[in-house]
Amino acid sequence: MSPDFIIAILITVIGASTPILLAALGELVVEKAGVLNLGVEGMMLIGAITGFVVAFTTQNPWLAVLCAAAAGVAASMIFAFLTLSLSANQTATGLALTIFGTGFSALAGQGFTGRPVELFRSVFPAELATHPVWRLVFGHSPLVYFALIMVVAVWYFLKRTRAGLILRAVGENDLSAHSIGYSVIAIRYGAVAFGGAMAGIAGAAFPLLLTPQWAERMTAGRGWIAVALVVFASWRPFRLLAGAYLFGLVMTIELYAKAGGGVLNFVPSELWAALPYLATIAVLVLISLRQRTSSSAPACLGKPFIPST
Amino acid sequence: MQFRLEKRAEPSRLMLYATPVAAVILTMVVGAIIFSAIGYNGLGAVREIFLTPLTNSYKWQDLGVKAAPLIIIGVGLSIAYRANVWNIGAEGQYVMGGLAATWVALATYGMTGWWILPAMMLAGIAGGAAYAAIPALLRTRLGVNEILTSLMLTYASIQLIYYLVRAPWKDPMGMGFPQTRIFSEAARLPTVIPTTIVHLGVPIAVIVAVVAWFIVSRSVFGYQIRVVGAAPHAARYGGFSEKRTIWLTLLVSGALAGFAGMLEVAGPFQRMVPGFPTNYGFTAIIAAFLGRLNPLGVIFGAFVIALSVVGGEVAQTTIGLPNAASGIFQAMMLFFLLAGDILVRYRIRRVRPQNVGAV
Numbered sequence: 253m254s255p256d257f258i259i260a261i262l263i264t265v266i267g268a269s270t271p272i273l274l275a276a277l278g279e280l281v282v283e284k285a286g287v288l289n290l291g292v293e294g295m296m297l298i299g300a301i302t303g304f305v306v307a308f309t310t311q312n313p314w315l316a317v318l319c320a321a322a323a324g325v326a327a328s329m330i331f332a333f334l335t336l337s338l339s340a341n342q343t344a345t346g347l348a349l350t351i352f353g354t355g356f357s358a359l360a361g362q363g364f365t366g367r368p369v370e371l372f373r374s375v376f377p378a379e380l381a382t383h384p385v386w387r388l389v390f391g392h393s394p395l396v397y398f399a400l401i402m403v404v405a406v407w408y409f410l411k412r413t414r415a416g417l418i419l420r421a422v423g424e425n426d427l428s429a430h431s432i433g434y435s436v437i438a439i440r441y442g443a444v445a446f447g448g449a450m451a452g453i454a455g456a457a458f459p460l461l462l463t464p465q466w467a468e469r470m471t472a473g474r475g476w477i478a479v480a481l482v483v484f485a486s487w488r489p490f491r492l493l494a495g496a497y498l499f500g501l502v503m504t505i506e507l508y509a510k511a512g513g514g515v516l517n518f519v520p521s522e523l524w525a526a527l528p529y530l531a532t533i534a535v536l537v538l539i540s541l542r543q544r545t546s547s548s549a550p551a552c553l554g555k556p557f558i559p560s561t
Numbered sequence: 562m563q564f565r566l567e568k569r570a571e572p573s574r575l576m577l578y579a580t581p582v583a584a585v586i587l588t589m590v591v592g593a594i595i596f597s598a599i600g601y602n603g604l605g606a607v608r609e610i611f612l613t614p615l616t617n618s619y620k621w622q623d624l625g626v627k628a629a630p631l632i633i634i635g636v637g638l639s640i641a642y643r644a645n646v647w648n649i650g651a652e653g654q655y656v657m658g659g660l661a662a663t664w665v666a667l668a669t670y671g672m673t674g675w676w677i678l679p680a681m682m683l684a685g686i687a688g689g690a691a692y693a694a695i696p697a698l699l700r701t702r703l704g705v706n707e708i709l710t711s712l713m714l715t716y717a718s719i720q721l722i723y724y725l726v727r728a729p730w731k732d733p734m735g736m737g738f739p740q741t742r743i744f745s746e747a748a749r750l751p752t753v754i755p756t757t758i759v760h761l762g763v764p765i766a767v768i769v770a771v772v773a774w775f776i777v778s779r780s781v782f783g784y785q786i787r788v789v790g791a792a793p794h795a796a797r798y799g800g801f802s803e804k805r806t807i808w809l810t811l812l813v814s815g816a817l818a819g820f821a822g823m824l825e826v827a828g829p830f831q832r833m834v835p836g837f838p839t840n841y842g843f844t845a846i847i848a849a850f851l852g853r854l855n856p857l858g859v860i861f862g863a864f865v866i867a868l869s870v871v872g873g874e875v876a877q878t879t880i881g882l883p884n885a886a887s888g889i890f891q892a893m894m895l896f897f898l899l900a901g902d903i904l905v906r907y908r909i910r911r912v913r914p915q916n917v918g919a920v
Contacts, residue, residue, distance in 0.1 A: 290708065330896065340899040343647055343708070347846060348895040355888025362883045473716050480709045522724035529713040533699070536710065540703040 259384040261504060266396055268507070269500025271296070271457040271471075273399045275478035276485070276492050277406050278450025283482055284410060285443035286423035286552035290346025291331050292451050293475030294353020299324045299455025301357040304369055304466040307459065313372035317395070317456050324452020325445050327353060332444040336437050339556035354469060364466045372460035395457050400493075402450070407489040419443060423550035426557045436557045451475065473529065480532045484539050486548040495535070502531050566907040573905055580901035581851045581858075585611075585865055588893045596886070605880045610872030610890060613879075622757040623871045624864065626829060629766035630655070630821040631863035634845035636773045637817030639854040641810040643777075644786040645793075648811055650696065650711025651818040652842025653718040654689040658819025659826040660722065661688030663741060663833040666748035666826075667730060677747040682823050689819015690812045692718065697811035701804040707811065719838055726833055741833040750828040762824035766863075769817065773856035786810060818842060844870070847895045866891060 275292050282289050303320035307313055331349050334340040374381065376390040410416040419439055421429045426436045458470050477499060485491035509517075509524035589607045597603030614620040634651050641648045648654075661684040669677050695714060699705040723739070732742040750760040777783035789796040789806040796803065821841065826833060848866045852858030873887025 334896065334899050338900050338903045340902050344850060344895070345899050347649060348892055348899060351843065351847070351888065351895065352892030355885050355892055358885030359883050359889060362885070473712070476709065476712050480713070483706065483709070520724045520728065522720040522727070525723075526717040526720035529716040532713045533705075533710050536705045537699060537703060540699075540705050 256384050259388050262388060263391060264504045264507065265497060265500040266392060267461055267500070268503040269496040269498075270393075270396050270399045270461060271454040272474055272478050272481060272499055273454075273493065273496035274395075274402070274457065275451045275454035275475055276481040276496060277399070277402050277489065278447035278454070279479055280482050280485070280487055280489065280492060281406060281410070281419070281450075282443050282447035283553055284423045284487060284550055285419050285440050286426060286550050286555065286557070287335065287440050287444055288342050288346065288554035289328065289331055289335075289349075289444060289447055290343060290479065291327070291349025291353065292346075292447075292478055293471060293473065294350035294356075295324045295327045295448050295451035296455035296458075296471045296475045297353040297357040297469070298327045299452030300458045300470055301360045301364075301455075301466060302452065303456025304364060304459040305360065307369045307372075307456075308364065308367060311370060313370070313460055314394075316460060317372070317453055320452040320456035321449040322452070324448040324450070324455065326448070328444045328448025328451070331448075332441050335556065336440050336444070339558060342554050342556070350475070358468050361466050361468060365468070366465060369459055369464045369466075371464045393461050395453070395461050398453075403489050403493045410489070420550070423552055426552045426555075427559075430557070430559055436559075440557070454478070477528060477532050480536055483549075484535050486539070487550065498535075499528060499531065502528050565910045565912045566903070567910045568907055569905075573908075576901070576905045577853055578858075580904060581853060581862070581898055584851070584894050584897035584901055587897045588890055591897075592890055592893060596882075601882055601886075602880050606876055606882050606886060609876035609879055609882070610869055610887065612872075613875050614868055614871045617875075620871055620875070622754070622759045624867045625759050625763045627870050628860075628863045628867035629760075629762045630825055630841045631845045631848045631866055632766040632860055633762075633769050633821040633824070634814075634818045634841055635848035635852060635859040635863050636770050636856045637814030638845055638849040639852060639856060639859050640773065640777060640786060641814040642790075642849060643854050644790040644806050644810045646790075646807050646810045646814075647708045648693065648696065648711050648814045649708055649846060650693070650713075650715045650842070651814065651845055652838055652840065653711065653715030654692045654815040654818035655822040655825075655842045656715070656718040656722060656838050657692040658685035658689035658822030659830075659833065659837055660718075660725065660822075661685055661819065662823035662826050663725075663730070663744075666744040667741060669745075669748060670742070671745055673745075673747045675747075678750070678827065681748060681827055682820065685819045685823025685826075686816045687819070689822060690816040692819070693811045693815020697808050700811075701807050707807075715842070722833065722837060723835055726835055730833065732832075739835055743832045744827065748827060749831050750824065758829070760824075760828040762821075762828050765824065767860065769820075770856045770860050777856055782809070818845075844891060847891050850895060850898055865894070869894075 275296055279292055299320035302323035303316040306319045307316035327349065331345055334345045335342045372393045372395060374391050375394055381387040381391040410420060418434055422436050422439045430436050455471060459466055481492060481495045484495050506524045506527060509521050589611055593603040593607045596606045614624055634655060638648060638651055662681040665681045665684045692714060696707040696710040699710050700707045726739045726741055730741045732740055750762060752760050753764060785801045786806055788799060789801055789803055793803060830837060844866050848862035849859055851862030851865055869887045869890050873884055876882035877884050
């Protein structure tokens with residue numbers, strides 16, 4: 253294996269992991285606030301079709317990402333209104349959001365299937381990325397750097413800022429946070445909106461970063477893997493980064509297998525395609541063997557907040 | 562004028578059963594407005610989706626055939642959800658049931674005998690239950706969330722179909738198409754009404770719902786799942802094992818999904834194809850909720866979902882409404898239903914401004 257080949261693989265791994273990382277970072281903040289939004293897959297699909305259509309019509313990837321984020325926020329507000337304002341069951345509402353996102357994106361994507369769109373490429377001058385090693389540093393889409401910055405930003409926000417402390421308090425003990433004067437519902441609305449924006453951007457990364465076109469259900473369960481990754485990472489941003497890169501590696505293997513990679517032909521290609529899902533189960537099993545995950549989960553996760561007054 | 566929510570002493574039974582109907586009506590009204598706003602014939606869409614299949618007697622058989630798997634899967638899911646066990650991988654269990662039945666059908670290819678269909682049914686039930694046993698084992702032994710495992714297994718099961726019909730089970734006379742051969746006569750479900758497509762699975766679905774209703778409302782098992790779901794702590798004091806409930810509900814819901822898979826592959830499909838997973842496992846979730854997690858209610862929920870599916874096909878041909886529209890209608894019904902849940906637990910009271918000031 254030549255160094256060039258290894259670097260090419262690394263770049264693919266980083267790209268493949270970026271959508272999962274983005275969506276999982278959003279879900280991590282949502283869950284830290286005590287809300288379980290299982291609509292990530294649906295919000296990603298809405299972000300994917302929005303990003304695609306905007307990029308296709310305006311040729312502006314920046315605008316596409318912005319619109320995808322806005323669409324993700326809009327979708328997340330349906331969830332927020334039902335679960336936070338009307339205290340509907342979070343699990344069922346999240347599922348409904350995923351079903352809605354699947355239908356919405358399929359409807360909006362009518363007539364766009366198979367049309368090409370420009371990839372959201374590196375903004376650094378090409379001369380910087382001539383050598384393979386430099387390509388590893390400067391050769392990525394802005395979305396990749398954005399995801400990495402967000403890992404640090406989310407970590408800093410949760411660990412080092414007052415607002416982050418309040419958000420965690422709302423997720424650990426909503427009644428206490430309420431009794432000392434914080435608006436639990438408003439803070440959770442904010443967290444869900446952030447999760448929606450991140451899921452929307454994660455969705456846009458599919459047509460803008462991975463396969464430059466629209467296909468129905470193109471997120472293929474990655475939103476669910478992102479939810480699983482948050483559990484795997486025990487709600488810690490840097491562990492999330494490691495987990496996302498691990499999944500990026502698994503998906504890269506799948507890509508090479510599909511392209512007819514010689515060494516991978518010893519098992520059917522369908523097994524490689526099933527690998528990310530089986531790996532998710534394996535990872536959940538491993539993490540549960542190592543520790544009781546329930547102990548690191550936010551205490552109020554998934555429970556509706558109903559003030560006694 | 563202001564409104565205030567006031568907790569009811571007991572959940573309103575009237576609201577419990579009125580809200581699903583209201584959700585369907587609201588979906589029709591709001592759906593018509595939204596689809597008009599985005600440039601489709603909104604009124605036409607609602608008419609074609611919700612009314613045409615009812616008035617056109619030719620579509621009734623379609624409704625029955627589409628509702629049957631939804632009823633069977635939905636009944637199983639309603640039992641699991643009542644116990645707060647979130648099996649959302651019914652689609653995968655349905656696929657495994659269909660694959661297990663296909664295996665029997667291919668192994669007995671060319672044979673005749675009354676026993677072949679029952680053997681396929683047993684295989685389908687076993688296949689679905691075995692696939693649901695994986696999340697059950699992981700949840701009870703290791704505390705792994707069953708939502709994620711059951712869903713991941715669904716994606717894996719679909720790859721298994723692709724592999725089987727591409728390689729070992731491929732029809733040798735199929736001109737290269739990835740599909741199995743058509744099952745022989747003895748492995749196909751008979752129709753129950755001559756000259757229609759209504760197969761044996763339709764009456765079976767209704768029987769399943771009635772039997773399940775009887776068990777859930779009249780047996781200790783039914784009582785157990787309700788108590789474990791509503792009050793896990795009380796259930797523990799009462800000696801009901803949570804783990805046993807998780808096992809039972811996952812196995813029952815998996816077995817029923819697998820059974821539905823067998824009925825579909827032996828009925829409408831008559832062979833295994835890559836397009837076998839048609840989302841019944843996911844739309845049955847909506848059917849279960851619309852039916853208020855009551856097995857008899859699931860018949861209503863499944864019927865409404867079948868209506869939107871059959872009507873969606875009608876609207877596609879008559880007014881050019883994209884097929885995806887029915888998915889949006891289904892999701893809207895669930896949204897409205899979940900929003901209406903608050904009326905079951907709370908009542909809305911009008912508060913006069915002067916009263917507010919006095920407090």
